[in-house]
Amino acid sequence: MACELQVKPFVYLLVILFGMGSWIAVNGLWLELPILVYHAPESWKLSSYLAIITQIANIGPLMYALVNKCAPKYFNEKHGVYLIVTVGAAACLLLVFCWNDTSYIGGVKRSTGLMLSVLLLSLVDCTSSVVFLPYMSLFKPQYISALYIGEGLSGLVPSLVALGQGVGKTDCINTTVNSTHQIVEKYLPPRFPVEDFFYFLFSIMLICGISFTLLNYLPYCKMEHVAGHRDFSYKDDLVPSDTVLHRNTEFQQETTILNDDTRYKLERPISKTKLTFFLVTIGVINAMVNGVLPSISTYATIPYGSEAYHLSVTLSNIANPLACFVAFFLPVISTKVIGGTAIIGVAAGLYILVMATLSPFPLLVNETSGSAIIVIASVLVTVLVTFCKVSIATVLRLHGRTALLWCGIVTQIGSCIGAIVSFIAVNILHVFHERQACSS
Secondary structure: OHHHHHOOHHHHHHHHHHHHOOOHHHHHHHHOHHHHOOOOOOHHHHHHHHHHHHHHOOHHHHHHHHHHHHOOOOOOHHHHHHHHHHHHHHHHHHHHHHOOOOEEEOOEEEOHHHHHHHHHHHHHHHHHOOOHHHHHHHEOHHHHHHHHHHHHHHHHHHHHHHHHHOOOOEEEEEEEEOOEEEEEEEEOOOOOOHHHHHHHHHHHHHHHHHHHHHHHHOHHHHOOEOOOOOOOOOOOOOOOHHHHHOOOHHHHHHOOEEOOOOEEOOOOOOOHHHHHHHHHHHHHHHHHHHHHHHHHHHHHHHHHOHHHHHHHHHHHHHHHHHHHHHHHHOOOOOHHHHHHHHHHHHHHHHHHHHHHHOOOOOOOOOOHHHHHHHHHHHHHHHHHHHHHHHHHHHHHHOOOHHHHHHHHHHHHHHHHHHHHHHHHHHHHOOOOOOOOOOOO
């Protein structure tokens, strides 16, 4: 296929490995949640606390944007990436030694060691949204999908490790309590401890840093840098993006992506109306998938059984990078197609949200069809939303660094709003109610 010939496989792989460092730590923590909740005093409410801590960490992107705006010559994306990798790797090591530390805050026992580590990891992961994307303006547009593939693999790879770990496995056993026979859920210990898993996250952060260094300095990789940007001085903006796109004949050819039956070429700067539409769409879908769904996923899936929970998480993590590959080989710039895909994805997310509000007895709770539908809805949300994010980012990439920067900022704003709303619903309004997988 023609689009395959427009990238260098080794460089594409390095971008994927670089992208894996964006959310590997936070994604890994969510996968360890079934283990952590058995040790954390917050129990299953831990997910909502982690979600709100992740969004509080959005102060990181704001601070980065301020520093980058005030002193772009002294602090740019290159410096930001190295800072993210360094702090992220250090926070992973902190998790190894402090994840189970607790203390009393306001008379209530809290997982302070875990939450402090999560705050540090969230600071760097959230900031990656406004650093990694703008950095990709240094490369040809075709490489933007590789970044999202890496971001998808940041969920898939640790999920496979967690699968081998046997995380969250339980068994239903008969027991007698006060002369009453009951079926209770028994936690089965993992094959290796969480400390080893956190060492794995640390190693991925190191790989991310090495990949970035090669992308930035290896001559073979620098050949894929966009003409006029090899000095790393980002001067393009939304207004002069037409000049950037037509700086020379070589770059005009690079902004045209071909495959067997698709050709798209942007001939003029994006209109304010379309820019607003794309940014609003990014904000809404990220509020759903990064803010709302992580906070309530346990309430929506656990009632259908632990198998439904693990299938929804694992298959969604597999679907994420696959959707990125589809967006690479079948690029879409149609506003109608992107908008329609986003609507269907949000609708599937709303189904999951409704099932969570009906917990502990959602629709078809004791039926195989109910488990199948909740798993399908989880995968569908991931596929459609990921496809939208990659498609929108690819279009915005063709209009310069600032468009990508705004894409990252709106991503975090949407995620933050969704997490705050979910935290209030879970911990203050008590809209959602737990149900153990072995309960009848």
